[in-house]
Every structure is written in structure tokens, then in C-alpha cells.
Amino acid sequence: MTGLKWKLSTCAAKSSSSGGCYFFKVNLLERRANNLLTDRINLLGDAVRRVWHTRPFAIDAWVVLPDHLHAVWTQPPGDDDFSTRWRLIKTFFARALPKTERLSRVRRADGERGIWQRRFWEHAIRLSCIETRVDRCPIFVVIASPAFMRRNTPDG
Secondary structure (H helix, E strand, C coil), X not given: XXXXXXXXXXXXXXXXXXXXXXXXXXXXXXXXXXXXXXXXXXXXXXXXXXXXXXXXXXXXXXXXXCCEEEEEEECCCCCCCHHHHHHHHHHHHHHCCCCCCCCCHHHHHHCCCCCECXXXXXXXXXXXXXXXXXXXXXXXXXXXXXXXXXXXXXXX
């Protein structure tokens, strides 16, 4: 990959607001030998921009790997509904792909796609953590593909 940058998230300074700052890890369902996210990064970017336009949030950092991604977001004040944002991002991305994935009986019965794991991991980032030991906080991240995500400007 070219164009890798190290960035320090600015969300820590904002995390005392009611919206909060969060670290996320989101996985594909089939992770073994799967390059879907990097191969179709344009579709992922389209899905994120589409959600951002209707439910804005600040993108402080984003890392896309072949089979999973990490993101650091700051939610708007008074809005902690990151679950809906992730549901929509996953849905828009999956709908843009042809239906070629293997489906379990349960997913087929529920009308689900077999692209994403159903859950995601999130962790609130606390300002006190940043003030005391920056080097122990998951704030430094590699930003891959700057054309895909520019900090706080999903319009690019």
C-alpha cells in the first residue's frame, strides 16, 4: 500500500462532549483469505459517505485491512447512535455487491447477506486516558488510502 500516514486523532479533546469519541473494529464474516474490503474500497467509501450525509459524524481515523477495519469517530453532541450508522454502512456496502457469498441456513432464512459479522466492537475513548498516557491509548493509527477517507470530510 502506498500513501500511508501516521495521524494522531483529535477526538480525545472532544470526548468530554455528550456525543463522545469511539474506537471501532468491524469484521467481515469470512476472514480467511478475504480481500473484499481492500478490493472494493470504493464501495465502502460510498457507503460511509452516504451514511455521513444523513447522520453526520467526525471521522478521526480509519484503517481498512483486507478482512476488517478500525475506525475512530466522534459523534455529534447528544448523539450516541453509532449502531445505526454501522448497520447502514454494512447494509449499503453489502447491497452494492453481487450475491455470491456462501450463506448459512440461518442467514438464508432471515434474508441476510453473508458479508459482515453481525456484531462490532466499540470502545469509548476517555479524555483522562489521553491526558495521562498517550502512548498506551489506541489513538495512533495508520491511515491507508487517503483518497478513500479524509479526516472529517467524507465528501473528499
